[in-house]
Amino acid sequence: MAKKALALIDVQVGFIDGNLGIGLDKFLPVWENIAKEVGGDYDYYVVSKDWHPSNHCSFKEYGGPWPSHCVQDTKDADLYPKLQELLGKVDPKKIIVIKKGMDAKTEEYGVDVVREMKDIKYVKVVGLCTDYCVSESARMTKKAHPEVEVVCQLNACGEIAVDTAKAGIEAMKATGVKIL
Numbered sequence: 262m263a264k265k266a267l268a269l270i271d272v273q274v275g276f277i278d279g280n281l282g283i284g285l286d287k288f289l290p291v292w293e294n295i296a297k298e299v300g301g302d303y304d305y306y307v308v309s310k311d312w313h314p315s316n317h318c319s320f321k322e323y324g325g326p327w328p329s330h331c332v333q334d335t336k337d338a339d340l341y342p343k344l345q346e347l348l349g350k351v352d353p354k355k356i357i358v359i360k361k362g363m364d365a366k367t368e369e370y371g372v373d374v375v376r377e378m379k380d381i382k383y384v385k386v387v388g389l390c391t392d393y394c395v396s397e398s399a400r401m402t403k404k405a406h407p408e409v410e411v412v413c414q415l416n417a418c419g420e421i422a423v424d425t426a427k428a429g430i431e432a433m434k435a436t437g438v439k440i441l
């Protein structure tokens with residue numbers, strides 16, 4: 262049977278009020294909508310985490326554009342505690358965790374959230390941030406699985422800046438991702 266997945270992209274402390282945070286004020290309204298989706302009727306919950314070694318190439322001190330963030334096993338890399346709590350109520354068999362950015366030399370904004378799960382026919386992508394990781398993950402998934410309906414729900418996504426978020430949204434549309 263065709264199955265539905267909710268992809269929760271990088272809902273981590275670092276992107277909320279941590280080292281690369283959009284700020285709690287901006288995040289809380291988004292969180293309300295994410296929480297509603299987690300309580301929805303999904304067959305899978307794909308949870309992506311930015312999970313960097315401390316010398317990752319995306320960090321300023323190693324020549325990248327970003328301050329150090331989401332270093333493995335630090336608080337900055339933790340899932341938002343309220344998400345952790347909600348996922349605790351979900352059947353663990355439905356939860357798939359994907360870590361990314363683990364190779365110090367490679368930037369990895371996005372992940373194909375469907376991967377080898379052939380029974381998924383619908384994916385809703387939410388999380389942080391619209392500009393980069395949400396957009397890239399939605400696009401990578403759509404490109405790898407054109408037959409899957411990939412949808413991005415904007416009111417459940419946080420953005421870093423208006424311009425870059427707009428570019429991220431346009432790129433998703435151009436790839437065939439449906440924008441809600």
Ligand SMILES: [Zn+2]
Pocket residue numbers: 311313319330331362
């Ligand atoms: Zn990162």
